[in-house]
Amino acid sequence: xxxxxxxxxxxxxxxxxxxxxxxxxxxxxxxxxxxxxxxxxxxxxxxxxxxxxxxxxxxxxxxxxxxxxxxxxxxxxxxxxxxxxxxxxxxxxxxxxxxxxxxxxxxxxxxxxxxxxxxxxxxxxxxxxxxxxxxxxxxxxxxxxxxxxxxxxxxxxxxxxxxxxxxxxxxxxxxxxxxxxxxxxxxxxxxxxxxxxxxxxxxxxxxxxxxxxxxxxxxxxxxxxxxxxxxxxxxxxxxxxxxxxxxxxxxxxxxxxxxxxxxxxxxxxxxxxxxxxxxxxxxxxxxxxxxxxxxxxxxxxxxxxxxxxxxxxxxxxxxxxxxxxxxxxxxxxxxxxxxxxxxxxxxxxxxxxxxxxxxxxxxxxxxxxxxxxxxxxxxxxxxxxxxxxxxxxxxxxxxxx
Numbered sequence: 001x002x003x004x005x006x007x008x009x010x011x012x013x014x015x016x017x018x019x020x021x022x023x024x025x026x027x028x029x030x031x032x033x034x035x036x037x038x039x040x041x042x043x044x045x046x047x048x049x050x051x052x053x054x055x056x057x058x059x060x061x062x063x064x065x066x067x068x069x070x071x072x073x074x075x076x077x078x079x080x081x082x083x084x085x086x087x088x089x090x091x092x093x094x095x096x097x098x099x100x101x102x103x104x105x106x107x108x109x110x111x112x113x114x115x116x117x118x119x120x121x122x123x124x125x126x127x128x129x130x131x132x133x134x135x136x137x138x139x140x141x142x143x144x145x146x147x148x149x150x151x152x153x154x155x156x157x158x159x160x161x162x163x164x165x166x167x168x169x170x171x172x173x174x175x176x177x178x179x180x181x182x183x184x185x186x187x188x189x190x191x192x193x194x195x196x197x198x199x200x201x202x203x204x205x206x207x208x209x210x211x212x213x214x215x216x217x218x219x220x221x222x223x224x225x226x227x228x229x230x231x232x233x234x235x236x237x238x239x240x241x242x243x244x245x246x247x248x249x250x251x252x253x254x255x256x257x258x259x260x261x262x263x264x265x266x267x268x269x270x271x272x273x274x275x276x277x278x279x280x281x282x283x284x285x286x287x288x289x290x291x292x293x294x295x296x297x298x299x300x301x302x303x304x305x306x307x308x309x310x311x312x313x314x315x316x317x318x319x320x321x322x323x324x325x326x327x328x329x330x331x332x333x334x335x336x337x338x339x340x341x342x343x344x345x346x347x348x349x350x351x352x353x354x355x356x357x358x359x360x361x362x363x364x365x366x367x368x369x370x371x372x373x374x375x376x377x378x379x380x381x382x383x384x385x386x387x388x389x390x391x392x393x394x395x396x397x398x399x400x401x
Contacts, residue, residue: 002026003148003311006137008124008160011040012297013283014153015107017304019057022116024312029147030116031139033123036108040100041179041261043294044217045193045209048094049375050298051398053305061096061399063106066212068097072192073370076245077356078199078349085359085370092397095193095374097209097217124159127279132317135278149320150279151307153300156266158285166273172224173264174287175204175294178237179219180260181211186251189216194249197356203292203346206240208249215257216250221265221294223343233262267291269299269336274328275321280307288332290379292339292346298375302331338380368393 003026007014010032021028061067073085087094112118122141129136137145152160161167194208204222211217220240222228240246266287274286283300306327314320346352359369371393381387
């Protein structure tokens with residue numbers, strides 16, 4: 001029987017959920033407090049996994065004006081050595097950059113074009129009812145909506161979670177990141193994706209992701225620890241664009257565009273609240289970001305689809321919650337634990353240098369490491385035999401012509 005579902009939040013998690021529910025025959029309404037297009041502070045990078053999921057959703061990358069495929073990756077070791085990691089070519093896309101202002105708008109447009117109702121500028125207010133039998137959501141400008149399920153795709157500080165008394169006081173996420181768009185990029189960063197593992201950022205990193213028109217998205221992400229204070233983050237940001245290797249990559253005449261932005265990143269899928277009554281949390285609201293890289297778009301898409309499939313397959317609210325939680329465990333939990341373990345190892349500059357030296361041993365190690373780094377395969381695939389397959393690290397990328 002078709003369900004009435006309200007999705008709160010129209011980012012990648014919410015739109016992926018809405019598109020999947022609509023395809024499965026359910027009645028979907030999406031609301032978002034913002035009006036699109038709107039910017040979202042992000043590194044804008046799309047991994048192989050994210051691209052494949054977008055492809056499976058039927059998304060058209062040409063609807064993103066500044067969609068930038070990427071084949072060349074240059075990683076800098078803490079010892080200053082550059083390692084070239086070429087991604088496969090002529091086999092589909094394995095990495096791309098898509099400004100979130102454009103990507104999210106394109107996803108909203110895709111849903112609308114398929115007949116999904118989306119209300120912009122309509123903020124969530126409260127949940128007057130949420131129990132085993134029904135859920136009612138009060139939405140600004142729309143009043144009370146009586147639906148079968150609510151999917152909260154409303155970000156790290158989820159107002160829906162807060163309204164249910166399920167938020168963690170003082171929570172600031174596991175990662176923190178800074179981002180700046182730059183123009184007049186004349187160095188290698190105009191065409192090459194750079195990742196810099198500088199000593200002081202480990203187990204985090206700095207990046208430069210190329211965009212059309214000699215532009216780039218430049219920033220850094222760090223794991224929030226006791227020695228990474230707010231002062232450290234601010235000092236690092238002021239220093240980042242003066243580091244010689246960053247200037248060399250961008251070129252001597254690069255120019256910042258607009259203001260820089262910073263944002264916290266939630267990455268604790270193992271302990272986050274996943275559901276309550278007839279509410280399912282997805283994307284940043286369920287803290288699904290990869291704790292090794294800070295990547296969250298692919299995970300957001302996956303959680304949105306998992307929520308939709310659970311609603312479709314469940315017989316009641318309890319079975320929907322159980323199916324959804326089982327799906328998150330099967331899809332993300334082992335990878336999260338692997339990322340936590342690897343992050344602890346890579347906090348050491350010595351170990352990071354050793355790992356990257358091993359990566360740089362030969363063409364086979366370089367080729368397969370970059371595919372693993374960009375989530376061509378699940379992070380913990382070696383430890384989860386159920387995900388082994390004959391095409392391991394040999395599958396084509398997304399959007400093949």
